[in-house]
Amino acid sequence: MESDRSKAVTSYDVAKRAGVSQSAVSRCFTPGASVAKTTRAKIMKAVEDLGYRPNAIARSLITQRSNMVAVIVANMGFNPELTAQLSRSFAARGLHILLFTLDHEVEADDVVDQIWQYRVDGLVAAVRLPRRLVDAFAKRRVPTVFVNRLDDDVRANTVCCDQASGERMLVDKLIRGGARTFGVIRGPLDSAVSVRRVENAVAELRAQSITDLRFADGAFDHESGRRAFSLLMDGGGPPDAVICANDMMALGAMDAARHDHALSVPKDVSIVGFDGAPQSRWPSYDLVTVRQPTREMVEAAADMLLARIDDPTLANEKRLFSGELVLGTSARLG
Numbered sequence: 001m002e003s004d005r006s007k008a009v010t011s012y013d014v015a016k017r018a019g020v021s022q023s024a025v026s027r028c029f030t031p032g033a034s035v036a037k038t039t040r041a042k043i044m045k046a047v048e049d050l051g052y053r054p055n056a057i058a059r060s061l062i063t064q065r066s067n068m069v070a071v072i073v074a075n076m077g078f079n080p081e082l083t084a085q086l087s088r089s090f091a092a093r094g095l096h097i098l099l100f101t102l103d104h105e106v107e108a109d110d111v112v113d114q115i116w117q118y119r120v121d122g123l124v125a126a127v128r129l130p131r132r133l134v135d136a137f138a139k140r141r142v143p144t145v146f147v148n149r150l151d152d153d154v155r156a157n158t159v160c161c162d163q164a165s166g167e168r169m170l171v172d173k174l175i176r177g178g179a180r181t182f183g184v185i186r187g188p189l190d191s192a193v194s195v196r197r198v199e200n201a202v203a204e205l206r207a208q209s210i211t212d213l214r215f216a217d218g219a220f221d222h223e224s225g226r227r228a229f230s231l232l233m234d235g236g237g238p239p240d241a242v243i244c245a246n247d248m249m250a251l252g253a254m255d256a257a258r259h260d261h262a263l264s265v266p267k268d269v270s271i272v273g274f275d276g277a278p279q280s281r282w283p284s285y286d287l288v289t290v291r292q293p294t295r296e297m298v299e300a301a302a303d304m305l306l307a308r309i310d311d312p313t314l315a316n317e318k319r320l321f322s323g324e325l326v327l328g329t330s331a332r333l334g
Contacts, residue, residue, distance in 0.1 A: 017046035070120045072098045074105050074127050083234050085298040102127055105190045128192040141307035145301045149192045158318050159301045166323040167200040168289035176334020179240035181212040183232040186316045187220045187245040194245040197274055201243050218249040225252025233261055238269040247273035247280045247289055254285060259311050262332045270331035286328035
């Protein structure tokens with residue numbers, strides 16, 4: 001007998017058609033749940049016959065989980081690889097992401113107000129959140145994992161690329177290559193990643209007795225990197241090397257050096273970045289950079305978050321990942 005298509009098909013209808021319990025139907029649509037092959041086959045046959053579609057809202061009322069994770073990223077330096085990997089990782093674990101973006105990290109309050117409208121199981125934040133918002137998520141028992149964004153005095157779960165060792169590798173290679181005067185192109189002032197990278201680079205330069213430094217500010221994009229390089233040139237000739245807080249600004253700086261100032265890269269100026277953006281490997285750039293292990297970091301963040309969704313009593317954890325120095329032809333290295 002065909003079902004009445006004007007009436008919504010329920011799990012009860014599927015269970016009755018398949019000759020199984022409603023709990024068996026529920027387990028069949030619960031990631032990781034155990035269902036015998038013969039039982040699953042009968043259920044899926046009934047699902048196909050009846051045109052059943054599981055009701056995620058109804059299921060969440062039973063399981064007390066929405067199977068949704070909020071993800072906050074900043075538009076500045078927006079990393080599509082990070083977001084795509086997060087989506088794949090959580091989908092493989094039966095979870096969906098709600099993506100929230102910020103123009104600037106200081107605007108986090110507005111986004112958090114939106115997140116409260118959803119009953120998310122957890123949060124992945126690739127932005128800095130003030131302490132009061134971190135505490136607000138903890139009070140609401142929403143597990144949170146930060147990616148590359150966290151103040152040292154805030155106790156929370158975090159997955160980070162080792163910015164300090166990455167910058168040390170770049171600075172050491174540039175100095176060994178003969179660089180003595182340096183330009184530094186910073187990212188947005190409210191970006192924790194930019195601040196950390198610049199602080200680490202400058203600390204290493206000064207530790208190696210480099211005092212001739214020039215600074216210019218960018219916005220983590222190509223055009224701002226191009227403008228910032230021209231600002232560094234206002235002091236006269238080019239510095240020996242330019243360290244950029246991310247790859248996209250480094251690519252903009254390379255274009256400015258070549259096309260706006262008729263300089264040869266790396267003969268007249270060395271330029272390096274940080275991130276490992278796909279564009280940095282284009283033959284016209286071949287950028288020297290530090291590649292973040294994005295896939296490994298995202299997998300760790302997903303595992304860390306799911307563990308705390310299952311067991312909220314787990315202690316906070318910090319995982320640090322080493323970046324990989326990627327050699328190219330944009331800099332003279334020693």
